[in-house]
């Protein structure tokens with residue numbers, strides 16, 4: 001740990017070791033005049049190689065880089081999203097959910113280290129700049145986005161890196177731009193920018209091609225939070241990793257999407273998210289059992305809005321607090337177990353049980369005549385009223401039409417012969 005001296009102007013940079021954040025290091029010193037850049041890499045479940053890359057690059061740059069583990073916290077955020085059945089245009093929001101967590105950790109680390117500014121390497125075209133800054137601009141820190149502010153392109157960055165002998169992996173930053181965390185692996189760029197391009201199996205890493213194999217899984221929830229798989233309790237990180245593996249083997253959780261970004265750009269995205277798909281589908285199946293019809297339909301609107309805010313990274317909006325109050329009350333009853341079948345790229349519920357089931361087998365059965373003191377015959381009155389207003393409206397409107405055509409007929413009838421003269 002470095003001493004907390006405020007005599008040097010320090011900036012904390014969201015550092016991944018990729019091209020964008022690597023070129024940001026010298027630029028923050030030279031173009032923005034900071035005495036010291038400190039890297040912060042937040043662990044939200046990226047693959048091991050990414051930490052190695054970050055470490056190697058930091059070392060070569062002489063950058064002090066702090067790696068902070070936020071996996072448990074992020075898993076909790078993913079589960080909050082499950083409780084809100086959250087997807088955006090079919091995407092379970094992996095990158096979107098991670099950004100505020102990362103931004104918050106960087107802010108706290110920067111405060112501990114006596115920094116006066118925060119920087120990220122996001123471009124001016126994407127969503128991430130907005131998500132980072134939605135969190136950071138609530139603090140007193142200066143916010144810097146060198147790539148956006150200096151109008152950098154990837155080509156310029158590659159040349160600059162070569163000139164300065166900066167440690168970036170020689171050109172094979174990869175064909176695709178990939179963002180991986182516990183909840184999803186997102187693949188964009190390269191040939192995928194052509195919406196008609198059909199990607200091959202090689203773009204996938206978490207999912208097998210859907211196959212003949214099938215599997216049954218039991219997911220247990222407590223108040224909407226997933227707590228166990230097949231009866232084995234697991235913490236959030238473990239549970240997500242376990243399901244990513246199990247369901248990924250069946251090709252569960254692939255999404256190919258034309259996504260509408262916040263700034264209005266459409267972008268082709270491919271995602272892998274096996275655990276997210278299993279948990280979201282299972283949780284919805286449990287809600288089907290334990291919520292009333294009206295709770296379910298109102299919750300769909302609440303969930304939709306929650307997901308919109310999550311996509312935008314506006315997670316501290318007062319609205320979200322209100323939405324979460326409803327998500328919390330409804331999830332108080334989402335305790336139970338759902339059996340899922342994994343098959344041919346799909347994860348679907350095939351059984352569910354809960355002590356809160358709003359369900360009476362006796363009431364629904366064809367074999368019983370009464371429910372409490374209600375008998376079948378009591379439904380006759382309901383059946384008579386059912387649709388009463390619609391029938392009334394139809395009758396009144398038909399009569400009005402009949403009257404209107406009778407009047408036309410009485411007026412001398414035949415419309416065609418009555419030519420109007422000025």
Ligand code: ARG
Nearest residue numbers: 095096127177178179186188
């Ligand atoms: N479009 C998604 C989002 O904004 C994911 C972006 C992930 N980034 C990437 N380089 N693949 O949440």
